Amino acid sequence: MPKIVILTGAGISAESGLGTFRDVDGLWTTYDLNDVATPEGFARNPALVHDFYNARRENCLGAAPNVAHAALARLEQGLPDGEVLIVTQNIDDLHERAGSQRVWHMHGELARSLCAACGHRWASPAVTAPSDPCPACQQPATRPDVVWFGEMPYLMDEIFEALTECDLFVSIGTSGEVYPAAGFVRLAGEAGAETLELNLEASANARDFDTQIQGKATEIVPAWVAEVLES
Numbered sequence: 001m002p003k004i005v006i007l008t009g010a011g012i013s014a015e016s017g018l019g020t021f022r023d024v025d026g027l028w029t030t031y032d033l034n035d036v037a038t039p040e041g042f043a044r045n046p047a048l049v050h051d052f053y054n055a056r057r058e059n060c061l062g063a064a065p066n067v068a069h070a071a072l073a074r075l076e077q078g079l080p081d082g083e084v085l086i087v088t089q090n091i092d093d094l095h096e097r098a099g100s101q102r103v104w105h106m107h108g109e110l111a112r113s114l115c116a117a118c119g120h121r122w123a124s125p126a127v128t129a130p131s132d133p134c135p136a137c138q139q140p141a142t143r144p145d146v147v148w149f150g151e152m153p154y155l156m157d158e159i160f161e162a163l164t165e166c167d168l169f170v171s172i173g174t175s176g177e178v179y180p181a182a183g184f185v186r187l188a189g190e191a192g193a194e195t196l197e198l199n200l201e202a203s204a205n206a207r208d209f210d211t212q213i214q215g216k217a218t219e220i221v222p223a224w225v226a227e228v229l230e231s
Contacts, residue, residue: 002085002102005166005193006072007184009089011173011200012217016063018092037148042116046130046143053144054127056091057110061126065098068172068221073099075225085166087159089174089181091146106153106181112145121145153180164191170224171196173217176203185209198224 010018035041036052072095076084086095086103091110095103108114113124115134122135124145132142147153163169169188176182185208189195197209198220206212213220 002162002165003083003167004075004079004085004170005162005168005184005188006084006086006170006172007089007174007181008072008086008095008172009174009181012068012221013063013066013090013092013094014173015068015216015218016066016092016094018059018063018090018094033149038150039148040150042143042148049143050128050130053110053146057124057126060092060094060110063092063094065094066218068217069094069098069100071222071225075228076100076102078229085162087155087162087181087184089178104155104159106147106155106159108144108146108154110144110146113142114145115139115141116143117141156180159184160187163188163193166191166193169193169195170198171203171209172198172221174199174203176205196224 031052035045036049042049072086077099084102086100088095088103088105089107091105091108093109093111111124112121113128114121115137117139118134118137120134120136128142131140133140134142163184164187166188169185171185174181182205185195185205189208195209197203197206197212198217199214200216201214202212213224
């Protein structure tokens, strides 16, 4: 099992130009989340949902990993195999493009599509539409392979196991408001792990961490990684 489990949220990708739910003028503000990020919204208007995720996919493809992503990849490469696990709430692929090999996407991935009829998953094209057939069952039931509000995040059993066996839990760029991820720090801490928050500002659950460091992810994450690798 990994010795270091790192949870990343929207804050680590914000400096790459990928907006968060809370951005005043970002992509999210032009859509109602009930329309584009729930199973009910997809049932009502699948075309709107596909348009929204096509725009997010285009935004992601135009973004590049920043130095915080690169630092985490360097951490993984600088420690023995298997010691670092990234669990991300982000659906972008910036961790992978930066070089990280062990990344679990608990909320799915923009780069993947899912068949709502048979559950088959496949690499998504840049643009999708409601009429796109599933490669496995041929039904026109293509949806983004992302976890919407009201759906269960992926890999939860594996994540809980990793949290209870790690030595250090680090949260980077998360709000501390969205469960179950907001509960990870307590689970890891109760199992004996040290806990560290790296964030632009204190999160909603900042009191649950042993240590907090505040600042831009592109500044504090590389500094922390350098400290770990030097020690």
